[in-house]
Amino acid sequence: MNRYEHHLSLAAARRPDHPAIVQAGARTSYAQFDAAASRFADGLVEHAAFANGERCVVFLDNRVETAVAIFGTLRAGGVFSVINPTTKTDKLAFVLNNCEASVLVTQASLAAVAFAAAARAPSVRKVVVVDGLPGDAPAAAVPWDAFNAVAAPGCAAARPAGIDIDLAMLVYTSGSTGNPKGVMMTHKNIEHAASSITTYLESNEDDVVLSVLPLSFDYGLYQLLMCVKMGATLVLEKSFAFPQKVLPLLAAEKVTGFPLVPTMAALIVQIRNFDPAWAQSVRYITNTAAALPPAHIFKLQELFPNAKVYSMYGMTESKRCTWLPPEQLARRPDSVGIAIPGTEVWVADDEGRPVPPGTIGELVVRGGHVMQGYWRNEEATAKTLRPGRYPWEKVLHTGDLFRMDEEGFLYFVGRKDDILKTRGEKVSPKEVENVLYALPGVREAALVGVPDPVMGHALKAIVVRDGDAPDARAILAHCRAHLEEFMVPRTVEFRDSLPKTSTGKIRRSVLQAEAEGRALPEEDEAPA
Structure with a gap:
């Protein structure tokens, strides 16, 4: 089976001139994106002696280079981990040491934190810096352009091979001990999640998705992964701090998909001079993280009359768990819906057995999108992944309390742990x-x-x-x-x-x- 980066090669072959990423006014075609990912992969092999399964930590803002580093790492047979650019030195050093990263990719504005963290991580062999090297750069640092220069002959052939059950990414999430945990996802996990989500969103290659969500946040990361799978366009912005600057992009880029979190929705519904032209092309809005207040749902439907609104629930350990069909929104606006396609969920007692409708219990998830476990944390993995109905599987105990109504729709109640x-x-x-x-x-x-x-x-x-x-x-x-x-x-x-x-x-x-x-x-x- 193919590894996930093959979607980039397919899109580049099928529509080379189609925009893959639009960021800060610049347009990167699929052919350019594909070539850049290959150059980065060759750089990993040539400059960092990168081997199959090694880890590359990406410590960047939302920018084209972040996407290139992600797909380049996959193409080199490696495992990527995108870290929030506001992360401080101690935590970044913990991540680098925890996953034994070989390469750290950063930018000049974050170099001080990156260099300090890398100095405490013996496994890091190269630090790749976008926007030029500062004067105090360590010997391991190399500028982006030099790292991505034309590789030596035969370098592409030296890229490590792999299969779809290999690890593709680590997503670090908060743990109850105070140290983050690395959620392990294979190429196959990503494929399953992306296929399921794009199915119910009815995604297609002509979609244009505007995302202001950090690529370090799995909700934001999957906007990139799903767009590449479909050969669609991602309009990538750094934040939603200034909605009046971001929202006009909906019209300018003819955006069809607009992923939100509740804080964004709250800002949008308060805008007094919302231009109806901004909303004309949007055919769907997604929300996760927390349920939208019904008043905000109704206002969004008023502002975006052509869009379906999808309420969803997910967690890093399985990406997405549930979705609410938009036609159900008016009837049950506080529900997070039903299992996403190709998966199963149920509300369980302490022994993992399903409980009757209306009874509060823990949500349990089974499917091909469930993580492999937490990186080198067997104790935490054993608490979260437990034996399922069948001898061959482990199912995900989410730690979240839910109830299910008589028709099978789910409602979030709260957390079981301190998180x-x-x-x-x-x-x-x-x-x-x-x-x-x-x-x-x-x-x-x-x-x-x-x-x-x-x-x-x-x-x-x-x-x-x-x-x-x-x-x-x-x-x-x-x-x-x-x-x-x-x-x-x-x-x-x-x-x-x-x-x-x-x-x-x-x-x-x-x-x-x-x-x-x-x-x-x-x-x-x-x-x-």
């Missing part, structure tokens, strides 16, 4: 709390999520401090300096003490229940 979801990203309270504790004067700290109709959870730090400890502004500045943007608390609350167990452990469950305005089970009600 919080905000703005579509998973956040480990432990990771944020570790940063808080590093600040002198912070004696105790806990992170909770306050329910928010747009973000899912708005993060709040609850802190016990010494007398001369920093104020809220200093605490938030410290967090911004050490955490990705989406992990920074929005507010800080000071208390004299935090609830604890008899062994002195902070009872975050009590604080989280308080933030959500709900009661705990009887045995958890009174702090010890």
